[in-house]
Amino acid sequence: MRNLGMRYLVLVGGWVGFIGGGWAEALAQSTQKPPAQSAQKQPTRSDLASSIRRKEHLVLGRKVLVQQGCTGCHRLDLDRHIGPGLAGLWNKPRAIQRGGKRLHAIADREALLRALREPQSEIREGYAPVMPAYRLAAQEEEAILAVLRDLSEPQKLQEARTKGTVSLWHVILGALLFVFGHLGLSSLAVRRRLSDRLGNGAFQGLYSIIALTAMLWMSWGWSSAPYVELWVAPAWTRYLPLLGMPVVCVLFVLGVSTPSPTTAGQENRLSAQDAVQGILKITRHPSLWSFALWGMLHIPTNGDLASVILFGSVTFLALVGMAHIDARRRATQGEAWQAFAQQTSALPFLAVIQGRTRLTRKDVSLLRLSAALVVYVALLYTHTLFVGVSPFPYR
Ligand code: HEC
Structure with a gap:
């Protein structure tokens, strides 16, 4: 337990450090002086004309x-x-x-x-x-x-940069609220105290509002952030999301459509006969993996600071979130959780490889897999419309 706490601390510290770097960049840009005007000679009449x-x-x-x-x-x-x-x-x-x-x-x-x-x-x-x-x-x-x-013109560019710098702050603050709003509100101590005081319904409402606000804030900040280049993405990196997103869609669609004790509000499924079924045999956190993978696939091909903060925050929260949920369930559900955890793994396919569970034909739902494919194609063809960037590596 203490060991896990330490790892948390190191992870959270690392991410704060990274976002702090972005912060420093934003600060450096906003304090840059406009280039000094060179001494100008008196304008003549023809200059004026x-x-x-x-x-x-x-x-x-x-x-x-x-x-x-x-x-x-x-x-x-x-x-x-x-x-x-x-x-x-x-x-x-x-x-x-x-x-x-x-x-x-x-x-x-x-x-x-x-x-x-x-x-x-x-x-x-x-x-x-x-x-x-x-x-x-x-x-x-x-x-x-x-x-x-x-x-x-240098002066115009400087104006454009300082204007944009405001937006970089928005990505940073949105990302901080996104990560720490989620982690803070779902930590047991805060959650218990708040839902005792507000009632469970109001607490869920507050949680959703904060999560949604943070997400919108961060995405809006991202879309209007200045382009601070960290690396020039090689062309092949565009294949990563193109080829990896089908997996993301499968994890997401199967994750949200399979009842699971790791989902908020479904804790009582731990005692269900079929608690371990379908995609849960591959990983007990399918939807969180879909977010983590989505972020990881998009980072290499977007070599700018705002993108690394956005995709990195989602990846980071998804990975830390898995450990967080496991720790909470272990603390509150005791043996029922132990039995479930014994037959599943957070790391995809680990439990199958270690022989702790077995995949059978019954676990494969063609209907859900087809739905995932439909989601993938829909994302592919609406990407340009919503994000403004084509997802295809070449025309
Ligand atoms: C339907 C949207 C759209 C409209 C309308 C449009 N553009 Fe573009 N423009 C783009 C896109 C997308 C690109 C980048 C892809 C490309 O190079 O074609 C681009 C590229 C450019 C580039 C080249 C940038 C570079 O670095 O190579 C210039 C210059 C440009 N547009 C100017 C204009 C001007 C001037 C107009 C109006 C007369 C205009 N665009 C109208 C979408 C548009």
């Missing part, structure tokens, strides 16, 4: 961006939406797919014009090939290019 022309050009460019629907898919800062944020693009390298090959290329004037006129020829990595081709008047194209260039 050209500056007014430039401003008019930019105004036209922004108007075109709105009229043509560009801003429906692109934000004029660093944040990604359906397409990449348009700030900081000008003359910067980025990873693209051209003719089935992945390469790093500079987004110069020619490349940006190509992106506009024939977007299918080069696809920015990590995005769906959904941008329509545009045939615009030369003046409109020039005006758009002027805006793109303007959005990459």
Whole structure:
């Protein structure tokens, strides 16, 4: 018991340390000074005239961006939406797919014009090939290019970064509430005290509200967080979620549809004849494994800080949650739990390999497996719509 407590402490400490790192990054960004203005010479009359022309050009460019629907898919800062944020693009390298090959290329004037006129020829990595081709008047194209260039001015970029930094805080705070809200509220001491005071129904309500708020907060923060690159994901990492998600769907669908004593509110199933059945013979925490695996599969292919915090928090909570539930059941259900734990394992297939349980044909439900497949296909085809990023490695 004490041993488990120590391991908990080390795990929780490690994760707090990691999130603390994100915190430091957010802090460092928000305290960065804008670059000092270089000493400027007095503007001449012709400088003023050209500056007014430039401003008019930019105004036209922004108007075109709105009229043509560009801003429906692109934000004029660093944040990604359906397409990449348009700030900081000008003359910067980025990873693209051209003719089935992945390469790093500079987004110069020619490349940006190509992106506009024939977007299918080069696809920015990590995005769906959904941008329509545009045939615009030369003046409109020039005006758009002027805006793109303007959005990459160091000062504008700095503004965009500090704006985005607010969001990084949201991922961090949302993740902390998500992990520690769950662990805190379900720890025996807190749970007993609160449900004595509030009543069980109100306690469950509070729990759900906190869990949902934390999840929405964290996901919203993630979707609008600045892109702080930790590593450049190699193309093969995109196959991990593509190939691994069917397993996640099976674990999830079978997990939520199989009555289990590890599920909240079903503790009394420990004494049921068929307490150990179906997917529970493979692992006693199928749905938690689905969350853990979902997170682990998505981390390598998203090499940015906000994603690592989001997917890492879900993985972390799912893994610690398994140990947490086991410890609580052991403390409250005594021998009935021991008997169940003896025939099952948290680690998938361990109990089967050790001969503590046997899988039979009766444990395989074709109906549930088909439902899992349907969920997988549905996720695959709604991913771009809801997340804005295509789940397919190549078109
Ligand atoms: C339906 C959504 C959508 C619309 C509308 C749209 N884009 Fe895009 N755009 C994307 C996506 C997604 C990408 C990334 C995939 C790609 O490279 O095609 C992209 C890529 C780009 C790129 C290239 C970025 C890079 O790094 O290579 C530029 C520039 C661009 N869009 C500008 C525009 C402009 C300007 C308009 C309006 C005239 C516009 N887009 C309209 C979705 C859209």
